[in-house]
Amino acid sequence: MTALLSTRGLTIRFGGHTAVDNVSADFHAGQLTVIVGPNGAGKTTYFNLMSGQLPATSGTVLLRGEDITRRGPAARTRKGIGRAFQLTNLFPHLTVHENVRLAVQARANAGMKLWSIWSSHRDLIERADHYLQRVALAGRRGTLVAALSHGDKRKLEVAIMLALEPEVMMFDEPTAGMSVDEVPVVLDLIQQVKAERTKAILLVEHKMDVVRALADRIIVLHNGALVADGEPAAVMSSAIVQEAYLGSASHD
Incomplete structure (x- = not known):
């Protein structure tokens, strides 16, 4: 095999x-x-x-x-190939949810043009929420990444990797x-x-x-x-x- x-x-x-x-x-x-x-x-x-x-x-x-x-x-x-815990891959001035949303978007081959019309792509938003729930970050959904603890940043990286479905x-x-x-x-x-x-x-x-x-x-x-x-x-x-x-x- x-x-x-x-x-x-x-x-x-x-x-x-x-x-x-x-x-x-x-x-x-x-x-x-x-x-x-x-x-x-x-x-x-x-x-x-x-x-x-x-x-x-x-x-x-x-x-x-x-x-x-x-x-x-x-x-x-x-x-x-998904690689977790490269903290430089996070966007510190975006929210936790936005970081995962970008990964979901990339996996869906949606392209950056969808950035301005997320409300019409509820399925992608819900997928981002799903991955945040998996890593116990749903409660920090709207928090800027720069404000997260080190441990929460690591959990966010796992959510992003999961969203890319490697x-x-x-x-x-x-x-x-x-x-x-x-x-x-x-x-x-x-x-x-x-x-x-x-x-x-x-x-x-x-x-x-x-x-x-x-x-x-x-x-x-x-x-x-x-x-x-x-x-x-x-x-x-x-x-x-x-x-x-x-x-x-x-x-x-």
């Missing part, structure tokens, strides 16, 4: 430093993969290569078997910076998406309780290289993980 997302020999070098080193992996629909590793292991850089924020030095990125290595992040989003959903430390009360909302939402079994979900995460609660599979990066890949119990008990990750990176 063709994977939704694959990397083949994916590598990036910054000067003399190899940040991601010849990483090959497949990600399938219905599977949640958590990427772990010590600080500086290349986890977020690997994410950036897959979502298009960084150009690969060598290797390929495939989406449903199509080579998208040379496509930028916007093109990859249109093709079905086949691949990528979360980079989804609970970082959230209050204790806010964490369950996002984790429950990821669990709901996982239960649908229609999307490939990728997480970069260092909190072991989150990893254990969500992972179907764990990939371990160390010094940019993939050093372990498999079922959570087997990976977490392996000697290389104990040495390279758990023993030295509790603060990553």
Whole structure:
């Protein structure tokens, strides 16, 4: 079965430093993969290569078997890769609802010309409300994004990604910076998406309780290289993980 997302020999070098080193992996629909590793292991850089924020030095990125290595992040989003928690993608001077509405509009291929006539597109407005309800932000519908807490901004990013209806959903430390009360909302939402079994979900995460609660599979990066890949119990008990990750990176 063709994977939704694959990397083949994916590598990036910054000067003399190899940040991601010849990483090959497949990600399938219905599977949640958590990427772990010590600080500086290349986890977020690997994410950036897959979502298009960084150009690969060598290797390929495939989406449903199509080579998208040379496509930028916007093109990859249109093709079905969703990346959460890039706070710069929010529009701070628009409302919470307007931010999600734009994503719904983009997914519907409606075009910016509809911006001035939203009242005649009730279905799109209702879809935006639906996604806000899913992330528990319906009560902040009219709030300017600039006034949101850090945790609410992260929840808004999830709503925007859901509204784009991607086949691949990528979360980079989804609970970082959230209050204790806010964490369950996002984790429950990821669990709901996982239960649908229609999307490939990728997480970069260092909190072991989150990893254990969500992972179907764990990939371990160390010094940019993939050093372990498999079922959570087997990976977490392996000697290389104990040495390279758990023993030295509790603060990553």
